[in-house]
Amino acid sequence: MAPVLISPPNVGHIDDVQELTKTKSTTIPERFVRDATERPELSAAKTTTPSHSNDMPIIDFSKFLNGNTEDFQVEILKLASACREWGFLQVKNHMVDQKLLDSIEEISKDFFMLPLEEKKKYPMAPGTVQGYGQAFVFSEDQKLDWCNMFALAIEPHWMRNPNLWPNRPERFSETLDEYSREVRNLCQKILEFIALGLELKEAAFSEMFGEAVQAVRMNYYPPCSRPELVMGLSPHSDGSAITVLQQAKGSPVGLQVFRDRTWIPVQPIPNAFVINIGDTIEVLTNGKYKSVEHRAVANEEKDRLTIVTFYAPSYEVELGPMPEFVSEENPSKYRRYNHGEYSKHYTTNKLQGKRTLDFAMIQSDENPNYK
Numbered sequence: 179m180a181p182v183l184i185s186p187p188n189v190g191h192i193d194d195v196q197e198l199t200k201t202k203s204t205t206i207p208e209r210f211v212r213d214a215t216e217r218p219e220l221s222a223a224k225t226t227t228p229s230h231s232n233d234m235p236i237i238d239f240s241k242f243l244n245g246n247t248e249d250f251q252v253e254i255l256k257l258a259s260a261c262r263e264w265g266f267l268q269v270k271n272h273m274v275d276q277k278l279l280d281s282i283e284e285i286s287k288d289f290f291m292l293p294l295e296e297k298k299k300y301p302m303a304p305g306t307v308q309g310y311g312q313a314f315v316f317s318e319d320q321k322l323d324w325c326n327m328f329a330l331a332i333e334p335h336w337m338r339n340p341n342l343w344p345n346r347p348e349r350f351s352e353t354l355d356e357y358s359r360e361v362r363n364l365c366q367k368i369l370e371f372i373a374l375g376l377e378l379k380e381a382a383f384s385e386m387f388g389e390a391v392q393a394v395r396m397n398y399y400p401p402c403s404r405p406e407l408v409m410g411l412s413p414h415s416d417g418s419a420i421t422v423l424q425q426a427k428g429s430p431v432g433l434q435v436f437r438d439r440t441w442i443p444v445q446p447i448p449n450a451f452v453i454n455i456g457d458t459i460e461v462l463t464n465g466k467y468k469s470v471e472h473r474a475v476a477n478e479e480k481d482r483l484t485i486v487t488f489y490a491p492s493y494e495v496e497l498g499p500m501p502e503f504v505s506e507e508n509p510s511k512y513r514r515y516n517h518g519e520y521s522k523h524y525t526t527n528k529l530q531g532k533r534t535l536d537f538a539m540i541q542s543d544e545n546p547n548y549k
């Protein structure tokens with residue numbers, strides 16, 4: 179059962195990371211300093227050659243929209259292989275207007291640059307995931323990420339908390355609405371192409387998902403004088419079906435994907451989105467496509483901003499492996515559950531690698547997915 183939060187957890191004092199950096203102190207408060215085994219080992223990441231990290235597949239979306247039948251098929255196969263082998267990919271030439279990419283970056287940055295008192299008008303209450311603050315903190319002794327977040331539910335509309343939509347910067351709400359409409363379209367298209375690559379009918383996911391849930395989280399990572407001691411964002415997989423991540427122009431490398439027991443830094447491609455498979459698609463495909471653990475590291479000199487969209491089924495939907503992916507040789511690795519319950523479970527536990535998916539995993543010695 180998902181834990182039910184009856185009263186808000188006592189999370190202790192949470193320093194605002196941006197305010198900390200203003201003090202120019204080189205001492206990192208203890209709550210941000212990771213235990214030795216959890217530190218990011220930045221030197222190891224730095225020595226990974228860029229060519230290795232560039233191996234993350236790049237999908238050219240224009241091949242889906244304007245290509246001939248052969249181009250289309252080739253790209254579907256590339257997408258299928260990226261989902262199977264990586265769980266992560268970058269998408270270029272997508273349909274989202276460049277101006278919107280610029281304006282969402284601008285309003286996000288402007289929001290984070292507001293005085294703290296202004297941002298505190300939209301607080302993320304302890305144990306919740308909407309508003310400004312640090313999500314996924316549930317106890318006083320939990321280590322904190324070197325990140326400020328601003329998160330909002332977008333769709334369905336009833337999930338919005340209008341008190342958390344800021345008045346400043348100007349045009350914040352209109353811009354976020356417009357951006358979210360376009361990214362929602364993109365998510366729907368990508369899921370259609372993922373379905374085709376799995377030899378399912380195009381509408382397989384949209385028919386199953388009902389009124390899909392969409393949320394946005396803006397992550398702002400200020401520079402950190404001791405990046406080797408802290409974590410920008412703790413390792414986790416996403417609870418979504420798919421996630422669309424925009425890295426603001428000029429941001430340093432920060433996202434890392436856990437692959438072959440190594441943390442691989444993701445080189446941003448200008449104007450491309452990073453897309454990753456979330457836990458829902460892992461369950462539906464019975465583990466054929468897996469959600470992949472990832473994290474963000476801090477940078478000594480530069481700040482970093484990402485705008486992340488999570489796209490998931492309606493909370494009412496019951497999910498489990500689809501019959502197409504289950505057979506006698508390949509029995510169900512996951513039980514059926516209600517997605518609303520899974521979401522609750524996800525948002526009421528700290529980020530801890532792929533542990534959240536234990537909620538759905540059928541325990542068995544023969545199940546290699548079970549850790």
Ligand SMILES: O=C(O)CCC(=O)C(=O)O
Nearest residue numbers: 395397432433474484486
């Ligand atoms: O900011 C990043 O690079 C990673 C963000 C992320 O993984 C998330 O918000 O779930």
Ligand SMILES: [Fe+2]
Nearest residue numbers: 414415416472
């Ligand atoms: Fe993530």
